[in-house]
Amino acid sequence: MTAFEIFDRLEQTAIGEAIRNSSWLFPVVEALHLVGLALLGGAVLLVDLRLLGFGLTTRSPAYLVGQARPWLWSALALMFATGIPLFLSEALKCYGSPPFALKMGALALALVYTFGVRNRLVGRLSPAAHWRARALGGISLLLWFTVAASGRWVGFY
Ligand code: HEM
Numbered sequence: 141m142t143a144f145e146i147f148d149r150l151e152q153t154a155i156g157e158a159i160r161n162s163s164w165l166f167p168v169v170e171a172l173h174l175v176g177l178a179l180l181g182g183a184v185l186l187v188d189l190r191l192l193g194f195g196l197t198t199r200s201p202a203y204l205v206g207q208a209r210p211w212l213w214s215a216l217a218l219m220f221a222t223g224i225p226l227f228l229s230e231a232l233k234c235y236g237s238p239p240f241a242l243k244m245g246a247l248a249l250a251l252v253y254t255f256g257v258r259n260r261l262v263g264r265l266s267p268a269a270h271w272r273a274r275a276l277g278g279i280s281l282l283l284w285f286t287v288a289a290s291g292r293w294v295g296f297y
Contacts, residue, residue, distance in 0.1 A: 147232055150231040151232050156228035160229045166229060173222040173226060176218030176222060177215075180212065183215055184280065187208055188277035190204050192274050192281075193273075201262045202263040237294055237297050240294050242286070243286075243287055243290035247287045250280070250287055254280060258276050
């Protein structure tokens with residue numbers, strides 16, 4: 141089966157059809173996707189701004205990673221629970237969409253970086269290593285910004 145045929149099948153699923161045939165389901169699910177984006181932005185910014193030297197500077201970055209963890213997981217759960225139905229409703233549009241491919245690639249990188257690199261190294265930062273902290277936060281911001289910006293770009297492509 142070719143990739144095109146897989147995307148075609150995905151678009152024919154009951155969830156995809158229900159959203160496509162409704163005048164209100166897509167905007168409602170997309171609005172919930174944006175609620176998830178707001179939660180995700182908060183959870184990411186809290187830590188990344190601290191790493192860049194702004195915001196809650198009286199707390200350690202490692203402490204903030206712990207505080208933000210449940211919000212980050214909840215936000216990701218909501219993004220996936222709403223993003224997948226949106227995708228099913230327009231899988232063929234996404235198939236030929238460079239912004240969608242960019243978004244999925246950046247999302248994979250952002251997840252690996254956040255949980256595999258940033259959250260692990262944040263506890264090992266020495267207080268003097270400002271540039272390392274800035275790089276750790278800056279890369280995270282860049283990756284999550286790319287996911288969000290390419291997500292918005294899909295609608296214009
Ligand atoms: C977890 C990180 C994610 C972020 C930051 C994100 C961000 C966004 C943004 C900013 C939009 C544009 C909303 C608008 O136009 O008002 C969007 C739309 C969308 N997202 Fe996501 N998203 C994420 C995850 C996902 C996932 C996992 C999927 C599916 C596999 C997905 C599928 C979609 C689809 C299909 C749209 C509609 C595109 C269109 O306008 O036609 N998203 N997303």
